[in-house]
Amino acid sequence: MTSLTVPRNLPLLVRASSLIGFQDLRAFYTWRSWTFGWLTRVVTQVLFFATIGVYLNDDDRVRFLVVGGAAAIAVMEAMTIVMLSAFDRGLGMLPLLWPRPATTSSWAWRATSTV
Amino acid sequence: MTAALAGFRVQLWRLRGNFDDLQTFAIAPLFALIFCGIVASSDRDDLLGEATIGAALVSVWVLCAQIGSNVVQKERRLGMLETLVSTPGELRWLFLGRISAFVSLSVLFFPEVWLTTAIFFRHPVSIPHPGVLLLTVVLLLVGLVAAASLVAGLAMLVREAQILQNALTYPLYLLGGLLVPASYLPDWLRPFSRLVFLSWASDLARASLRSGPIANLGTSVLGLLITSLLMMIGSQLLLGAVIKRARTRGLLGLS
Numbered sequence: 085m086t087s088l089t090v091p092r093n094l095p096l097l098v099r100a101s102s103l104i105g106f107q108d109l110r111a112f113y114t115w116r117s118w119t120f121g122w123l124t125r126v127v128t129q130v131l132f133f134a135t136i137g138v139y140l141n142d143d144d145r146v147r148f149l150v151v152g153g154a155a156a157i158a159v160m161e162a163m164t165i166v167m168l169s170a171f172d173r174g175l176g177m178l179p180l181l182w183p184r185p186a187t188t189s190s191w192a193w194r195a196t197s198t199v
Numbered sequence: 200m201t202a203a204l205a206g207f208r209v210q211l212w213r214l215r216g217n218f219d220d221l222q223t224f225a226i227a228p229l230f231a232l233i234f235c236g237i238v239a240s241s242d243r244d245d246l247l248g249e250a251t252i253g254a255a256l257v258s259v260w261v262l263c264a265q266i267g268s269n270v271v272q273k274e275r276r277l278g279m280l281e282t283l284v285s286t287p288g289e290l291r292w293l294f295l296g297r298i299s300a301f302v303s304l305s306v307l308f309f310p311e312v313w314l315t316t317a318i319f320f321r322h323p324v325s326i327p328h329p330g331v332l333l334l335t336v337v338l339l340l341v342g343l344v345a346a347a348s349l350v351a352g353l354a355m356l357v358r359e360a361q362i363l364q365n366a367l368t369y370p371l372y373l374l375g376g377l378l379v380p381a382s383y384l385p386d387w388l389r390p391f392s393r394l395v396f397l398s399w400a401s402d403l404a405r406a407s408l409r410s411g412p413i414a415n416l417g418t419s420v421l422g423l424l425i426t427s428l429l430m431m432i433g434s435q436l437l438l439g440a441v442i443k444r445a446r447t448r449g450l451l452g453l454s
Contacts, residue, residue, distance in 0.1 A: 120366065121365060125370065129368075135373065139379040
């Protein structure tokens with residue numbers, strides 16, 4: 085059974101995995117595709133749910149849906165790690181990530197998703 | 200036409216056991232639960248029908264954007280585009296057949312979300328105008344095939360089709376009035392909304408749930424028909440042009 089222990093080289097791991105996260109982000113998006121593709125999409129996601137509150141003619145519901153919608157996006161961003169792990173698997177990278185020293189990959193994934 | 204039929208058959212065959220392409224069918228009930236949950240929590244059970252139809256329309260559009268992008272992206276990743284282009288059949292007809300196979304399955308979203316609402320909210324949505332809903336779904340399918348072909352054309356042009364697919368979700372839910380009628384959008388956005396076939400389809404689908412005569416039925420049907428047909432023509436022209444461009448510049452697998 086895997087136990088969750090904090091690795092001794094944690095700062096190094098966080099730094100390295102954050103770098104990986106930024107590089108992944110830069111490889112996947114350009115500033116234009118991020119702004120007009122991703123950012124527009126998440127902003128309209130919040131607006132979409134907010135308009136449901138407007139349709140219900142309920143101001144409290146609008147506030148609830150805006151805050152909830154924005155929070156859901158933060159969760160969704162973190163959950164992209166699931167998708168990235170699947171990509172790694174599809175590209176045949178998972179077997180290479182697994183036999184790494186210490187718990188690099190699990191920490192790397194967490195930091196990457198946070199980025 | 201033979202290429203389109205072959206594409207249709209191949210796509211149905213490839214769908215067997217391929218959960219990746221069918222994941223929207225697992226997501227559709229969740230959309231229904233979310234939308235119905237929001238209206239039910241505001242004690243607006245009268246809107247459960249609209250929320251249910253909204254969930255079906257959102258799922259249909261998710262699948263549409265996914266197909267359009269995937270038919271190009273998956274072949275590109277496998278390095279198959281060059282081979283497909285070199286066959287006697289025209290690539291855009293093959294795409295049309297494959298897209299049609301997918302889109303024809305999307306009608307299943309309607310009973311799926313209806314059952315979700317009936318089971319979880321104990322509210323079997325009644326449809327006073329089933330004929331109107333049926334007509335809407337048929338015309339919607341034409342529009343979806345056209346829209347997915349347009350997405351495929353755009354996916355041929357851009358490097359990362361996944362970003363395009365993502366960008367086409369929520370902005371179109373809003374513009375298409377999939378859950379909240381487009382009349383709730385700001386004044387300056389409404390004309391743009393009318394250019395989107397989904398806004399006509401969602402108006403018609405919602406109207407089919409209301410008892411009594413339907414106002415402006417002819418206008419809505421005509422609007423849906425015209426926007427779908429224009430998009431079909433535009434998508435075929437775009438696909439033809441981008442395939443030709445990619446062939447002549449040797450960019451099929453790279454663009």
